[in-house]
Amino acid sequence: MPACPAYEAQPRESLAPRGQVYNVRALLEGRLEMSEGLASEIYECLACRGCETVCPAGVPVGAIMEEARGLITDEKAESASLRYLKRILLAGVLAHPARLSWLMAGMRLAETLGLVRLASWLSPKIAARAAMMPRLAPSRPLSARYEPDGPAKKRVALFSGCIASHMFGDVNEATARVLQRNGYEVVVPPKQVCCGALHLHNGLPDTARRLARENVEVFEDVDAIVVNAAGCGAALTEYGELLEGSSAAESFASRVVDISAFLVREGFESPSAPPSAEKIRVAYDAPCHLFHAQKVTTEPVDLLGRIPGVELVSHPNPERCCGSAGIYNVTHYDMSMDVLESKMADIAPVAPDVIATGNPGCHIQLSAGVKRSGMTSEVVHPVVLLERAYRASDP
Secondary structure (H helix, E strand, O other): OOOOHHHHHOOOOOOOHHHHHHHHHHHHOOOOOOOHHHHHHHOOOOOOOHHHHHOOOOOOHHHHHHHHHHHHHHOOOOOHHHHHHHHHHHHHHHOOHHHHHHHHHHHHHHHHHOHHHHHHHHOHHHHHHHOOOOOOOOOOOOOOEEOOOOOOOEEEEEEOOOHHHHHOHHHHHHHHHHHHHOOEEEEOOOOOOOOOHHHHHOOOHHHHHHHHHHHHHHOOOOOEEEEOOHHHHHHHHOHHHHOOOOHHHHHHHHHEEEHHHHHHHHOOOOOOOOOOOOOEEEEEOOOHHHHHHOOOOOHHHHHHHOOOOEEEOOOOOOOOOOOOOOOHHHHOHHHHHHHHHHHHHHHHHHOOOEEEOOOHHHHHHHHHHHHHHOOOOEEEOHHHHHHHHHHHHOO
């Protein structure tokens, strides 16, 4: 229970991991009937998997909740409006790169014309959620291939993501340049698709499996598949379970690695100059699906510690969920903000110049927390700080 951010915000037994698993088991055994109320309770779980890290019995709560949400979809236990919205946005748009690109182009135009602010005036709920979103930079597609600086150590593929490729293109660019700098040939398969994480978390496992099969087919002949988004990385490393019985999926999953873990384990060049003229205080906040799902715990801190001019400052509970949880901060805004408030109460006292985190959703959520708390911290991916230091080293 103490590891559960939902239970901390609303201390009800049914929200805690034990209560959630009990309800799912009772449902499968016929002791509980599926209902909209039960479905709503199951979706209150943030799926952060913090409970898995501390569970002495090793109960796979994340997988149980994903299966339960698939059952909710099958039995149409949610409201019709929510069910159709997920089908349209997640299955109909996010799962198709071309459609997502058109949506993002429309959002950029709406932002330019001020239509987003207009929609916000019409609805306080829309305004609260819109305030969290970062400004959409012009789309800058990655090249299909990046030559290494010097002889190639290995050939690696970069998983660019779906939403991340549109909202956090700078992270993808920094990742490619850092890998180049350290002697890796980088390929970016143009036919890659969404990892399927949001579909799994929201009761659309069939769509997630289709996306997994497509990704497995296009990532071939590489030594590693490098990921810079924790949620994507967690989903990709579990393709072997998602596509049970597929040796190709197991091979794919075994090569997936987070950028911080890859650099620290393989070795990387330490920059000779700091990323900025002044010393910066950096607090690292661990994304749940990097820390709890992928078990990448110390490598991001090790990477940051080797950047000149960076003073690492620690805060309580850096591995605790920030409340983003995929689209949880959209579907469960109030609970998400309660969890975020607890997170910012831990970070604010150390007054960092930079909050480093390795996941797009966490980036958005923590940026919102900085605004709500009246702080001035910049939220940055660790690899972006490293790339800034490399640029400063070679002006």
